[in-house]
Each structure stands twice: as C-alpha cells, then as structure tokens.
Amino acid sequence: MYKLILLFIIFSGISLPAFGQAEVEICNNCSQSQKDKVARLSVNSGTKAVIVADMINETALKYDTNYIEDRYGEPVVSVSLSELSNDEAFDLDLLYEYRKELVRVITRASEKSMLKNAQSTQRNISTPKYTNSNVNDNSPIGKGIEVKGSPYDFLLASYFRNDVYDFYFAGETLALTKILLPTKGTIKFPNMNKLKLYVRINFYSDDLAKSLNGFVSVTLNPVIKSFNILGGRDGFKNSIPLNQDEISGHDFIFANAKNEDKNESERNEHAKFERYSSSLDGGVSCRVVETKTKGNKKIYTYQC
Numbered sequence: 001m002y003k004l005i006l007l008f009i010i011f012s013g014i015s016l017p018a019f020g021q022a023e024v025e026i027c028n029n030c031s032q033s034q035k036d037k038v039a040r041l042s043v044n045s046g047t048k049a050v051i052v053a054d055m056i057n058e059t060a061l062k063y064d065t066n067y068i069e070d071r072y073g074e075p076v077v078s079v080s081l082s083e084l085s086n087d088e089a090f091d092l093d094l095l096y097e098y099r100k101e102l103v104r105v106i107t108r109a110s111e112k113s114m115l116k117n118a119q120s121t122q123r124n125i126s127t128p129k130y131t132n133s134n135v136n137d138n139s140p141i142g143k144g145i146e147v148k149g150s151p152y153d154f155l156l157a158s159y160f161r162n163d164v165y166d167f168y169f170a171g172e173t174l175a176l177t178k179i180l181l182p183t184k185g186t187i188k189f190p191n192m193n194k195l196k197l198y199v200r201i202n203f204y205s206d207d208l209a210k211s212l213n214g215f216v217s218v219t220l221n222p223v224i225k226s227f228n229i230l231g232g233r234d235g236f237k238n239s240i241p242l243n244q245d246e247i248s249g250h251d252f253i254f255a256n257a258k259n260e261d262k263n264e265s266e267r268n269e270h271a272k273f274e275r276y277s278s279s280l281d282g283g284v285s286c287r288v289v290e291t292k293t294k295g296n297k298k299i300y301t302y303q304c
Contacts, residue, residue, distance in 0.1 A: 022049040022088060022187045026194055028056045039063040039079045051187060058096045060084065087184035095189060098179045102197055109168040110143045116207040144200040151203050151214040151234050152272035156279060165225055173222035192219035198230055235269065244281045248304040255297050
C-alpha cells in the first residue's frame with residue numbers, strides 16, 4: 001500500500017514529508033558550489049538531509065543539515081557533506097532509471113500524430129529513433145505532440161484529454177509504474193514537475209499542422225491515465241489562467257475577424273474561454289468589465 005501511495009504522490013505532482021527521509025533536489029551539470037547552494041536553499045525546519053542529484057550525469061551528493069533560529073527568529077542554516085547509504089544509492093538508481101524511461105515514453109509519443117493528414121500517424125513508433133543507451137538527456141523537455149482542436153476544449157472536456165492520453169500514452173507507461181516499486185523508502189522521490197520533463201501539446205485548427213491554435217504544457221499521471229496541467233497559451237497568445245487570480249483584472253485579447261468563418265471561430269474561442277474560466281476554483285463566474293478595441297483586436301478585462 002505504501003508503494004502505491006508513493007506512486008500516486010509522484011505522478012500527481014504533490015509532495016508529502018512523511019515519505020522518505022532525504023529531500024531530493026535537482027541540479028543538472030552543476031559544480032559542487034552550485035550544489036552546495038541548492039542544498040542550503042532547500043533546507044527548512046523539518047529537513048533532516050538533502051540529496052542534490054545530477055540527473056544528466058547520474059551523480060549525487062548528500063548533505064546533512066542543521067537548522068536553527070537566531071534570537072530574532074531568523075533561520076540559520078548550515079549543510080555538510082555526508083555519505084550516501086547503500087539503500088539511498090539504490091533508490092537513486094531507481095530514480096535515474098525512471099527518468100530514462102520517461103524520456104523514452106515522451107520520445108515515442110512525439111513520433112506519432114493524431115492529425116488525419118499528418119505525414120504519418122505512427123511515425124517509426126515500432127522502431128524508436130534512439131539507439132544510445134545513455135538517453136537520459138534534456139532532449140525531450142517540451143517535446144511536442146499534435147492535436148486538432150482548442151486548448152480550452154482540452155481543459156474543459158475530460159473525454160478529450162482521455163482521447164489524447166490513450167492515443168499517445170496508453171500502454172506506454174507501464175514500465176514507469178514498475179520501476180519505483182522496489183524502493184527502500186529512503187528518499188523523497190521528486191515529482192515530474194521537479195524533474196523538468198514535460199510534454200507540449202500543440203493544438204491546430206487544421207489537419208495539416210499549418211494553423212497553430214495554442215499549446216498546453218503537461219506532465220503525465222499514469223495512475224489516473226491523464227495529465228497534470230502546467231500552463232500554456234491559446235491561439236490568440238493569451239496565457240491560459242490556472243486559477244481565478246490569474247483572470248481577475250487581467251486583459252485577454254481575441255482578434256477581430258474579417259470574414260464570417262473567422263468571426264464564428266472568434267466567438268467560439270471567446271465563449272470557450274469564458275466557460276473554462278467559470279470552471280476554475282469551484283465555478284466562480286467571471287464577467288467582462290471593460291472592452292477595448294485596438295486595431296483588429298478586442299481586449300477584454302475580466303472580474304471574477
């Protein structure tokens with residue numbers, strides 16, 4: 001049961017201090033002084049030890065920590081190098097293998113396309129392009145997959161997200177859930193956000209990938225077979241808000257259209273944005289409090 005809960009925590013992008021003893025921070029291609037700084041900055045009153053891992057070179061340093069407060073209540077932090085235990089080294093090896101497998105999963109997904117008229121709907125999927133066993137590099141950071149539609153449809157409709165997940169990742173993440181099962185429970189495994197590996201979902205208005213309609217950046221959640229949303233932009237280059245505070249009082253721009261089809265598209269995207277915004281934080285509604293026209297663009301200011 002512990003290990004199943006651990007997997008849920010990792011894939012859900014949350015963190016609980018009860019799991020593992022040593023915090024794990026990521027510092028790729030860092031010098032020791034940089035790792036020392038990362039360790040110091042990560043210490044709080046409950047930190048027992050910090051492991052700073054270089055996921056690219058598969059090396060790690062462990063630091064014992066000391067946290068006290070001076071007479072003014074200000075934290076005084078010190079760290080000192082310590083030896084990794086055999087169990088900690090074992091768990092770090094699992095983490096390295098987990099990241100390499102995640103790279104493979106993302107790379108394989110990027111070789112497919114949901115677009116009907118894409119050059120191939122399954123580009124080399126049976127023979128992945130990587131051949132070097134050392135594939136744990138930064139190459140898949142932000143690697144894209146292709147979807148026809150709107151980011152707001154994707155965010156509003158669970159069936160849409162499920163369709164995308166099933167096409168690109170169904171059956172591809174089984175190894176991810178198995179790699180961490182032998183853990184000794186000595187480290188707090190970082191979630192996918194901290195590993196800085198994400199998938200960029202590019203949305204298009206056509207099947208030829210010529211008309212980009214925004215993007216959403218996500219990490220994978222194989223436990224529930226869906227995505228964790230990190231952010232993105234719509235087809236009008238508005239930053240997609242993830243909570244009401246990112247909407248209220250901010251300007252969102254939708255371009256005026258010159259023909260009926262584009263007008264309809266604009267109205268649809270505008271309506272989708274408002275439906276999406278009202279779905280955040282328990283469904284608090286947002287209303288337009290100001291509309292301005294600038295050139296061929298309408299600028300809407302919302303209050304929630």
